[in-house]
Amino acid sequence: MYKLVRNRLEKWPVLAAALFMIIQVFCNLNLPTLTSDMINKGVSTGNTTYIWHTGAKMLGIALIGILASAGNVFFASTQAQKLGTKLRNALFEKVLNFGNHEVDKFGASSLTTRTTNDVLQIQNVTVMILRMMLQAPAMLIGGIIMAYLSEKKLTIVFLVSLPLLAIAIGIVMSFAGPLFSSLQKKIDRINLVFREGLTGVRVVRAFRQDNFEQNRFEDANKSYTDTAIKAFSLVSLMFPIMTLILNGTNIGIIWIGANLVSDRLMEIGNLVSFMTYAAMILFSFMMLSMVFVFIPRAQAAAVRIQEVLDTEYSIKEDSNPTSLNNSELSLEFKNVAFRYAHAERRALESINFNLHSGETLAIIGGTGAGKSTLVNLIPRLYDVESGQINLNGTDISTLSQSKLHEQIAFVQQKAFLFKGTIRSNLQVGKPNATEDEMWHALELAQAAEFIKDLDNGLDSIVEHNGANFSGGQRQRLAIARAIIKPADVYIFDDSFSALDFKTDAKLRKALSNDKKISQSIVIIVAQRIATVTTANQIIVLDEGQNVGKGTHAELKKTNSTYQEIIKSQLKGEDI
Ligand SMILES: Nc1ncnc2c1ncn2[C@@H]1O[C@H](COP(=O)(O)OP(=O)(O)O)[C@@H](O)[C@H]1O
Ligand SMILES: [Mg+2]
The missing domain is CATH 1.20.1560.10 (ABC transporter type 1, transmembrane domain)
Known part of the structure; x- marks a missing residue:
């Protein structure tokens, strides 16, 4: 004492x-x-x-x-x-x-x-x-x-x-x-x-x-x-x-x-x-x-x-961080493996991919496949067990964490909203955002319509954890908060699951048409085939293993796990 x-x-x-x-x-x-x-x-x-x-x-x-x-x-x-x-x-x-x-x-x-x-x-x-x-x-x-x-x-x-x-x-x-x-x-x-x-x-x-x-x-x-x-x-x-x-x-x-x-x-x-x-x-x-x-x-x-x-932070800040190379945007996973503390089995095994500016990666797999685990490694919520994650060619563990977090906009699987107003929640994404930027982000996230219907618009109250909004509305607000942030990498962890098919498709279309986001790297985690079809690359995860990689057309032809997912969701209908 x-x-x-x-x-x-x-x-x-x-x-x-x-x-x-x-x-x-x-x-x-x-x-x-x-x-x-x-x-x-x-x-x-x-x-x-x-x-x-x-x-x-x-x-x-x-x-x-x-x-x-x-x-x-x-x-x-x-x-x-x-x-x-x-x-x-x-x-x-x-x-x-x-x-x-x-x-x-x-x-x-x-x-x-x-x-x-x-x-x-x-x-x-x-x-x-x-x-x-x-x-x-x-x-x-x-x-x-x-x-x-x-x-x-x-x-x-x-x-x-x-x-x-x-x-x-x-x-x-x-x-x-x-x-x-x-x-x-x-x-x-x-x-x-x-x-x-x-x-x-x-x-x-x-x-x-x-x-x-x-x-x-x-x-x-x-x-x-x-x-x-x-x-x-x-x-x-x-x-x-x-x-x-x-x-x-x-x-x-x-x-x-x-x-x-x-x-x-x-x-x-x-x-x-x-x-x-x-x-x-x-x-x-x-x-x-x-x-x-x-x-x-x-x-x-x-x-x-x-x-x-x-308690020592398990995520250690490099005492002499390297500065981020801004010339070319890329995100690379090199043989990444990860295990939760005290877990017998690895949650992820030899994950490899390389993304460049303007590309979209989709990660698909059943519950517990390791999708959230994979994306959580990018902002270093956990550190890799072996392998390396590079942002613009630099190992992320050598970057300062604040610098790393600046580059990443993340929508967590469980959408969390702060108590306050719509405006104050959006300001978490970008503190000095203008009204136009806010409406633009809400528009992209397909949230503008229901916000407009609220009496107080942007100043409507958000209860603790967004309790006064439905699951789908909460998700869209969390998405708006992420996309208002100027970032290089946008991550959506199962963020479209609470949306109906039509809104999901509209939202993804809006994202790919947006000037800023279409030049960034986008990672979409999903369980629904329809959500991933348009991605440049799709990774199929099963129990932490990367069991397939390619475009929708390729995987549909060659990958049995992917075919099974399609079958289970569409009962064989062609898409
Ligand atoms: N905090 C944790 N501690 C230990 N094991 C975890 C933790 N979070 C997830 N897991 C395990 O890791 C595996 C992958 O989980 P997760 O990445 O959340 O799957 P998904 O997002 O694909 O549904 C599961 O087997 C899960 O039980
Ligand atoms: Mg998950």
Whole structure:
């Protein structure tokens, strides 16, 4: 945790918090002595002026103590808040740069918990440390010294009460500690189930799995609640134990003290102040031990945060990137093979092709054939296992990633839209796009018509993930967002599947007639034969193998897999 916090706290505010804390402790330690003076020299002798005097002094010191305490709280809390902000920013920045591989590894829900709950734990403990970590030992030691100075003989009671308290705390914490660490994992689990239920809410309903999901969530939630109740019940045991020991100590003090007072070996005021010191000592001792409970919990959170921050990107940025050769556009796959982490089988095997400006490649194959995997390699969402991908003759792994991404416009298989407006979504593709460019892109994507029908046109609201549009409309908007981007390579991963045959054909025709896109490289992933017929090259994929390559006419004659696909889709009709 130290590593995580060290560079993220500011030196001066932390020192200020410590300084205020010391002033506060100093004030607290002085008050009982003044009480004792007031009783010894004022009350017993009936000296009213002295009482007023000391009273005023006490009031002043108490006031300073309160101000110092407020100062300490102010600096401690602002530092902790700022620390939380910095940690969340650092995590978000890191996660934004994660490749799919890293996201797969942690899981989205765990990343969420780490950014929210775990950071909160650190934040809370930071306040605690800045408030108590110094205060408790200072009060403890100061209290013992002051108690000793005010009455040596009475300090004997601590020899009994402090070890008793230590044993009680030790027993409680040894049970509570492990419970606290398991709480974090259980929150992860709640988030996971909740997220799954939320993203899959339609599927859940359609398959009548509501009860199953509900039970799953209740189980996770109950498991968390049970553990939390156990842990906090154990901790709450501390207060009665503490009270018991404190009262026992006071009885001891009065017992011994009463004898001393009656023998005139001690003044009554000292007895009172000693009892206050005793409460202070025991209380700080308990506070200190509480800090030690929460530190392991925060430590667990810190480890989880650090784990994310320390993750090495699987997609490595070349430290000395080569610049892209702009003279001639080409995209080449040379013997490319790929395997997902922990997968037994390769998802792609020796893929070869070479495309030039103005050419269209179509990739066809059944579900799970590896089509998405293949196109995901182009923007380096994953890196190849062996072989090479060249853009304009340069290995893409030696290019800077931002440069590479600039060249590529990608429509993912699962069309994702941002919450905002049509306009703001299109601006993701091209930030400074004009209205004309927007309408042109929408026109090409066959989306202009239904946007025109909306009351607010380009400024119509898009809900999170485009929930207020149909699947086909979402796809067309995602296509418009991609084609508005000035790029060299346009990739459409199964983007035409939710469109009817007529719209699909119109869209492809519009793309091939567009001035900009007709000079670029276009890759179309499809499962439908009709979508691929006009491509310059077609690659037929089956279980990651390239089982055929050529034009529609060639493949139709010679390739058995291709013929099978045709047969299954058109029942032998000629196209
Ligand atoms: N993130 C992943 N981790 C492990 N295996 C994956 C992952 N994504 C896809 N696969 C596997 O790789 C194969 C190809 O998947 P994919 O490229 O999505 O097929 P397609 O797009 O042709 O339907 C499938 O067997 C699939 O199970
Ligand atoms: Mg796919």
